[in-house]
Amino acid sequence: MSTQQIIFLVLSAISLASAMGVILSKNPVTSVLCLILTFFTIAGHYVMLNAQFLAVVHIIVYAGAIMVLFLFVIMLMNLNADVEPQKRNWLKYAGAISGGTLLVIMVAALRDASMPSLQGGATEIGLIANLGKTLFHEYVVPFEVSSVLFLSAMVGAVVIGKKED
Amino acid sequence: MQALTTRVKPVDRRPLTFVERLYIPSILKGMMITFKHIFKKKATVNYPEEKRPFSPVFRGLHILNRDEEGRERCTACGLCAVACPAEAITMEAAERKPGEENLYREEKYAARYEINMLRCIFCGFCEEACPKDAIYLTETFAPAHYERKGFIYGKPDLLIPDPKEKQTV
Amino acid sequence: MVIDWVFIVEKLALISGVLALSLGVAMYSTWGERKVAAIIQDRRGPNRAGFMGLLQPLADGGKLFFKEEIIPTNSHRFLFILGPSVAMLVACMTSAVIPWGDVLTIAGRQIPLQVADINIGILYIFGVVSLGVYGIMLGGWASNNKFSLLASVRAASQIISYELALGLSLIALLMFTGSLSLKDIVEQQRHGLWNIVYQPLGFIIFLVCAFAECNRTPFDLPEAENELNGGYHLEYSSMKLGFYLFAEYINMFISSALMASLYFGGYSFPGMDSLGLAPNLVTILGFVALFIKILLFLFFFMWVRWTIPRFRYDQLMRLGWNIMIPLALVNMLITGAIILARQ
Numbered sequence: 001m002s003t004q005q006i007i008f009l010v011l012s013a014i015s016l017a018s019a020m021g022v023i024l025s026k027n028p029v030t031s032v033l034c035l036i037l038t039f040f041t042i043a044g045h046y047v048m049l050n051a052q053f054l055a056v057v058h059i060i061v062y063a064g065a066i067m068v069l070f071l072f073v074i075m076l077m078n079l080n081a082d083v084e085p086q087k088r089n090w091l092k093y094a095g096a097i098s099g100g101t102l103l104v105i106m107v108a109a110l111r112d113a114s115m116p117s118l119q120g121g122a123t124e125i126g127l128i129a130n131l132g133k134t135l136f137h138e139y140v141v142p143f144e145v146s147s148v149l150f151l152s153a154m155v156g157a158v159v160i161g162k163k164e165d
Numbered sequence: 166m167q168a169l170t171t172r173v174k175p176v177d178r179r180p181l182t183f184v185e186r187l188y189i190p191s192i193l194k195g196m197m198i199t200f201k202h203i204f205k206k207k208a209t210v211n212y213p214e215e216k217r218p219f220s221p222v223f224r225g226l227h228i229l230n231r232d233e234e235g236r237e238r239c240t241a242c243g244l245c246a247v248a249c250p251a252e253a254i255t256m257e258a259a260e261r262k263p264g265e266e267n268l269y270r271e272e273k274y275a276a277r278y279e280i281n282m283l284r285c286i287f288c289g290f291c292e293e294a295c296p297k298d299a300i301y302l303t304e305t306f307a308p309a310h311y312e313r314k315g316f317i318y319g320k321p322d323l324l325i326p327d328p329k330e331k332q333t334v
Numbered sequence: 335m336v337i338d339w340v341f342i343v344e345k346l347a348l349i350s351g352v353l354a355l356s357l358g359v360a361m362y363s364t365w366g367e368r369k370v371a372a373i374i375q376d377r378r379g380p381n382r383a384g385f386m387g388l389l390q391p392l393a394d395g396g397k398l399f400f401k402e403e404i405i406p407t408n409s410h411r412f413l414f415i416l417g418p419s420v421a422m423l424v425a426c427m428t429s430a431v432i433p434w435g436d437v438l439t440i441a442g443r444q445i446p447l448q449v450a451d452i453n454i455g456i457l458y459i460f461g462v463v464s465l466g467v468y469g470i471m472l473g474g475w476a477s478n479n480k481f482s483l484l485a486s487v488r489a490a491s492q493i494i495s496y497e498l499a500l501g502l503s504l505i506a507l508l509m510f511t512g513s514l515s516l517k518d519i520v521e522q523q524r525h526g527l528w529n530i531v532y533q534p535l536g537f538i539i540f541l542v543c544a545f546a547e548c549n550r551t552p553f554d555l556p557e558a559e560n561e562l563n564g565g566y567h568l569e570y571s572s573m574k575l576g577f578y579l580f581a582e583y584i585n586m587f588i589s590s591a592l593m594a595s596l597y598f599g600g601y602s603f604p605g606m607d608s609l610g611l612a613p614n615l616v617t618i619l620g621f622v623a624l625f626i627k628i629l630l631f632l633f634f635f636m637w638v639r640w641t642i643p644r645f646r647y648d649q650l651m652r653l654g655w656n657i658m659i660p661l662a663l664v665n666m667l668i669t670g671a672i673i674l675a676r677q
Contacts, residue, residue, distance in 0.1 A: 029413065029475065036468075056457040064464025065494060068471070072490050075475045075483060128454055128514060192642060199374045199641040209378045 008048060015041035028074045032067060039063045053128040224287045224302040227280055227318070228325050232270055235327040238299035239278065240271040248294035253284035271297070278323065282307040282316040340443065348449055352429045360583035361391040363632060370636040398576035406478060406569050413476035418570065418577035421469025425584040427462045431455040432591050433517045435601045435621035438614055447601075447621065448517060455516040456504060459592065460497075463547060467493045469581065470549075470556060474566035485566040488647065489556035493547055495654040500543035502662035503536045506669040507596060520600035524607070528599040535665045537597045539658055544589040546654070549582060551639040555647055590631035591624070598627050 018041065021034035039062045046055035135143050184190060210217050219225075230238045241258035259276035261269045268274075291300050310316055365380065365387065372379030380387030405414055435447035452458060467490050474486025510532055511519050523529055530537050546553040557565030567578045594600060601620035611619070645653065 027410075029410070033413075033472075052452060052454050053457070056454050056461045059461040060457065060464050064461060064467075065497075068464075068467055068490055068494060071468075071471055071475075072487065075471065076487065128457075195641050196637065199637060202376055203373050205376050207373075207378050208376045211378070211381075 004048065008045075011041045011044045011048070015045075029071065032071050032074060035070075036063050036067050039067070050127070051131075053131055219304050223304050224289045224292075225305045226282075226303050226307055227285075227291070227323055228301050228303055229278065229320065229323040230299050230301055231325055231327060233328065234267070236266075236268060236270040237274055237324065238270055238297045239275045240273050240297055240299070241275040241278075242273075242296065244294040244296065245291035245300055248290040249285075250288060250290065251284045251286045253281045253286075254291060255279050255281075275320070278320045280318050280323065282318060283313065344443070344445055345449065348445075348447070349430075352434065352449060353426060355434075356426060356429050356584050356587055357580075359587045359628075359632075360580050361395065363583040363586060364394065364579070365391050366632065367636050367639075370633065371640050374637070374640045395576070398573050401572040403572040403574070404569070408478045409569065410476040410478070413472050414569075415574070417469050417473025417476055418567075418574045418581070419469075420472060421466065421581040422577045422584075424462055424466045424469060425581040425588070428459055428585075428588045429591070431458050431516055432588070432595060433520050433600060434624065436613075436617045438617050440614075446517075447617065451515060451517045454514045456508065456514050456519075456596075460501060460504070463500075464493075464497055466547070466581075466585065469578075470566050473570065473578065474556075477566075477569035479569050481562045481564070482566050482568045485556045485558075485562045485568070489549065489566060492549075492553065492555060492650060492654075495651060496543045496546035496553075496658070499539055499654060499658035499662045500547065502659060502666060503539035503543065504596075506536045506662070506666045507533050509666070509669050509673060516595055516600075520595055520602060523599040524602035528597065530597040533597065533665075533669070535661065536669075537593075539662050539665065540593065540597070542653075542658060544593065545635070545638070546650075548585045548589055548635075550586065550635055552642040552645050553650060554644060555650060558644060586632060586635050587628065590628045590635070593631055594624055594627035600624055600627075 015038050018034045018037040022031050022038065025031045025034060039058060043055040043058045043063075046052070046058060232238055241256050243256065243258075246252075246254040246256060255277070256275045256279070257277040258273055261272050261274055287302065289302050292302050307316065368390070369379040369387070371377075380390040383389040383393050405411060430449040431452060433446075433448040433451070438445045438447060470489040470493075471486045474482040474489070477483075507519075507529060508514060510529070511522055513519060513522075519529070545551075549556050556562075557567070559565070562568070567575055570578060601617075601624040603620065603623035606616060606620065609616075
């Protein structure tokens with residue numbers, strides 16, 4: 001087994017375990033921390049794919065900003081097992097059925113999917129210079145449109161924040 | 166409203182000008198002030214190695230004086246206790262027995278003489294009140310103690326050593 | 335596969351060297367802080383332990399080790415311990431991409447004095463810095479104390495707010511340099527003028543945001559003693575408290591190194607290439623130059639701390655969102671316009 005395979009296996013095991021931890025842990029703060037760990041292992045996978053820029057942006061945006069806000073809200077609400085309201089039974093059944101359906105669909109969809117084997121050798125597309133060139137040459141219109149989307153979201157947030165005045 | 170004192174300074178409540186609102190000039194001014202202080206003389210005295218000289222009128226711990234023959238000067242008149250604004254001095258008088266003339270100068274002496282250093286404010290009124298030049302304030306501090314008892318100074322603590330005994334030693 | 339053992343040993347030595355350097359500087363920053371505070375206030379500062387009090391950090395460290403370890407009963411035990419560890423870990427991670435010097439040539443091997451020259455160096459630092467808030471948040475929340483929680487909420491919102499302006503001020507610099515690798519940026523300054531000449535406004539924004547990111551006065555609201563009884567590390571004692579305090583000083587050291595590298599030429603110094611010295615000697619002198627720049631920045635951090643009083647929280651937020659971010663955007667626009675005009 002090559003070093004890469006060992007690293008891949010370890011990373012995958014950690015990411016699966018921490019992803020399970022997100023949904024299995026009773027304490028919301030532990031859940032969030034597990035999610036952060038998952039993000040880190042996924043960033044590790046990006047590095048393995050030679051997409052360092054994606055890895056770092058993943059950490060900055062998800063672990064560094066979004067999850068901080070998540071944690072922020074959870075800490076302020078101070079959720080824990082004692083204050084969790086009793087869930088109704090039909091809600092549990094509905095959840096189980098819809099989750100099971102999703103699983104069946106995914107299994108059915110993935111059963112026939114062929115796994116295209118990755119060509120060997122490192123690709124250079126994940127490096128920041130190449131990525132920037134691709135984004136601003138071939139995909140410049142979608143890129144700018146998505147930035148307009150972000151801008152409108154920001155304007156919406158400001159409007160909600162200013163409502164009292 | 167009429168000013169209560171003659172030293173009132175009016176506060177400038179005009180809105181800040183643009184330069185003031187930039188905030189940077191005032192920060193630089195403050196930084197320069199602290200920078201100048203780096204080169205100023207240090208105010209600290211390295212205490213155990215170097216001691217600050219006392220002023221000539223410093224008033225510290227009390228002593229009870231003896232005369233040149235080694236007799237206690239105090240006659241327990243109580244003037245010092247009366248003069249004391251902090252009521253730190255207590256004493257008990259006793260009559261001099263025959264044969265004790267070499268110990269006490271007057272016919273009456275202080276059998277017990279206590280100063281509570283926690284009460285004492287070191288004003289020196291006792292020194293001024295004493296008609297017999299028996300009590301003086303020296304240039305030392307009252308040292309620290311773990312208990313309150315330790316701050317009550319009795320006669321053995323206050324009396325200066327006998328000059329005659331000192332010569333024999 | 336052939337493993338280059340010498341390479342691994344070399345990197346390990348470099349990593350431990352950089353770690354020891356950060357820890358040592360952080361240790362002596364506590365001493366320096368007290369000395370600077372003292373001389374600014376016309377006092378003498380620590381001078382009992384050793385010559386000029388130089389053994390004081392050792393005494394303080396020993397004291398912290400032997401103090402009683404207190405974990406509050408109603409705290410979240412695991413997170414309570416995780417908090418300071420994360421703070422320390424994140425603080426130490428940043429030093430990996432900073433170029434501490436040029437290449438040393440020992441026995442025919444070229445040894446760059448940089449742990450990892452990755453092509454996204456600045457983004458890496460940015461990512462690690464954005465994680466720094468977790469240590470504070472976890473510690474503050476796990477203590478199960480209202481004051482600590484308030485402090486950690488303050489810390490989180492402060493760091494997120496100032497990260498934006500920090501990133502925007504950096505973007506202007508990156509537009510100018512065209513590289514994300516710190517080594518490249520320093521090399522460019524070695525052959526040209528220092529970046530402070532081209533980016534004065536960007537530097538000021540970066541400086542202010544660095545103060546806010548390090549929780550240093552005038553932005554030390556997460557540890558405002560007179561409002562919060564001590565801040566996010568209120569419930570901590572012993573070496574766990576020491577870790578928090580240490581992490582703050584390491585952060586200060588790293589941000590000084592970063593400012594020196596990004597805006598003040600890093601390890602380059604005037605006359606570096608024209609004096610005709612031996613390459614190894616130039617490298618060592620370059621490291622010394624970088625270190626002197628870092629020490630000057632550290633002094634500046636302390637000087638500001640003992641001069642400027644703390645901001646109020648609303649003032650802090652207004653400064654961050656209403657002044658720093660628009661200024662950084664303007665700086666970006668100006669830089670872009672100049673780059674366009676010169677093409």
